[in-house]
Every structure is written in C-alpha cells, then in structure tokens.
Amino acid sequence: MxxxxxxxxxxxxxxxxxxxxxxxxxxxxxxxxxxxxxxxxxxxxxxxxxxxFRDPERVSPTRADVMVSPADGVVSLLEPAVPPAELGLGPEPRLRISVFMSVFNCHVNRLPTEGRIETVAYRPGKFLNASLDKASEDNERNGLHVVLPDGRNYGVVQIAGLVARRILCWSEAGQTLSRGERFGLIRFGSRLDVYLPDGATTTVRIGQTMVAGETVIADLSGQQNEA
Known part of the structure; x- marks a missing residue:
C-alpha cells in the first residue's frame, strides 16, 4: 500500500x-x-x-470574512435563538447553526474564525439526544464567547449528547485562536452550536454535511444570501 x-x-x-x-x-x-x-x-x-478519536489535519479557507464549521457532522438546526446567558452575548436572538455529530464523526472541535476568547463558561445539565432543539437549553454544555478583530462577537457551544459524558475544552479566556484551530473535544456523540455575529449570513442549509475547519458556514461581510 x-x-x-x-x-x-x-x-x-x-x-x-x-x-x-x-x-x-x-x-x-x-x-x-x-x-x-x-x-x-x-x-x-x-x-x-x-x-x-482520529484527529486529521484540516486546511481552512484563507478568506478573512468567513466562518467554518466547528465540527464534523450534519447541520441539524438553523434558526434564530437567544444565546446561553452565561456567555454574555446579550438577550437578543442570533442566527444559530447547530452541527450534530454522530458516534462515527471526528469529534475534535475547531474555532469557526479568528478571535480572542472573552469567556469560557461551563454549565452542568442533562444528557438528552443532542439532535433535539431543547438540548441547547437542558443539556450539559461548555460555551466560548469569542471577540472578532473588528470588535463583533459570536458564541460557540459544545453540547453533550445522549451517550456523551465528557466535554473537554483546553482553551482559556484571554487566548487568541486562529480559524480552524482546535479548542476542544466531546466524547461519544454530541453537538456544536454557533451563534453568529451581527451582520453575518449563513451559507449552509439543514441536512448539509460539515467538515470541521474547512466547510464555510457563514459570511461575515453579510454580502451572501442565506442558503
């Protein structure tokens, strides 16, 4: 071979x-x-x-105005939603993109786009099926509040699933990470939610397959129409 x-x-x-x-x-x-x-x-x-536990190398787009998927999997939800309060992103709904990972997906999580981590907030909770909408509110989760170089912010939340029992996040508040850089992992089936920054438009649709660190999920310039 x-x-x-x-x-x-x-x-x-x-x-x-x-x-x-x-x-x-x-x-x-x-x-x-x-x-x-x-x-x-x-x-x-x-x-x-x-x-x-495979961790393949990924090549992220070089465009400065895009966000990439934080996880391998399938887009399961695409709708406005209020970010978790502990992230400090405010009470107004933001467009949320949810990527569901099955037990066959790679589970290493990557940052959607360059930014400084303002907050890392863990909250214990239940272990419902991660594909359900209420999993965002009820399940164990760990969220990152990320500030873009232009001052806008967004959130990315690791959510434990039905068989997941451990959320890992090795990034800390104050760190600046690049697009596609690894920040955590969830063991055995779970979901990632991304709360887009103001002015961003999504480029994906429900059911679309994602590749962490490579598939573009949003345009930060707001010039593209929603998929």
Whole structure:
C-alpha cells in the first residue's frame, strides 16, 4: 500500500483517545482468551475507538470574512435563538447553526474564525439526544464567547449528547485562536452550536454535511444570501 493510500485510512489520533484504545485492546485480548469470535468483536471495537478519536489535519479557507464549521457532522438546526446567558452575548436572538455529530464523526472541535476568547463558561445539565432543539437549553454544555478583530462577537457551544459524558475544552479566556484551530473535544456523540455575529449570513442549509475547519458556514461581510 502506498504512503498516500495509507494516509487515507490511517489518521493521527488525539492523545485523549490513547487510554481508551488501550482499554479496548486489553479487553480484546481477554475476549480472545475466552472465545475467539468474541475476540474479533473486541478487535472491531478497538478499531472503532481509534477511529472515534482520529484527529486529521484540516486546511481552512484563507478568506478573512468567513466562518467554518466547528465540527464534523450534519447541520441539524438553523434558526434564530437567544444565546446561553452565561456567555454574555446579550438577550437578543442570533442566527444559530447547530452541527450534530454522530458516534462515527471526528469529534475534535475547531474555532469557526479568528478571535480572542472573552469567556469560557461551563454549565452542568442533562444528557438528552443532542439532535433535539431543547438540548441547547437542558443539556450539559461548555460555551466560548469569542471577540472578532473588528470588535463583533459570536458564541460557540459544545453540547453533550445522549451517550456523551465528557466535554473537554483546553482553551482559556484571554487566548487568541486562529480559524480552524482546535479548542476542544466531546466524547461519544454530541453537538456544536454557533451563534453568529451581527451582520453575518449563513451559507449552509439543514441536512448539509460539515467538515470541521474547512466547510464555510457563514459570511461575515453579510454580502451572501442565506442558503
């Protein structure tokens, strides 16, 4: 197999996944000892765990006036909504784009566009199906209030799902991140909400497949029409 073909199937793994792959591998060895067919099931589980924590390189657009998807997945909601109060984005509705991640998507989260993190706010909650609208209000979540270089702001919120039990965010208030830069991860199925800044227009539609860090979800100049 050539190097290019190998890189198509073998992706780098995020360090967060190492212990889970190790646990799955030990379980697989035990299952092989008990009964070989069970061992092969365990081997499949180990591959899936590795695949879940894959962290491929992404190339973000160079245009300064666009926002990219923070997650792999599918656009599940596209509507005006009031941002979570803890983010400090105000009480007025903003256009919200929700990207739902299944357990088969890459779960590393990336910043939609360049900005300084003003606030990182975690709130405990329930673990409802992340595709539901009320998950934005009721589920465990972690949100970032980001200030653009031009002074406008936006929010991006990690939302735990039905089987997700851990939201990770390694970015802190005061940091300035570039478009597509990794800021967190959610384990085992979840959702990302983006609350657009004033004047931005969406370029996606419900059901569209997203690639984190690459798929353009909004135009900051406001010159494009909503998809």
């Amino acid at each position: 050539s190097v290019s073909m190998l890189s198509t199937f073998v992706k780098p793994m995020h360090p967060e996944g190492r212990r889970f792959v190790a646990i799955a591998a030990v379980l697989t060895l035990a299952l092989f000892w008990v009964w070989e067919p069970l061992g092969w099931l365990g081997a499949g589980l180990t591959v899936w765990v590795y695949y879940f």
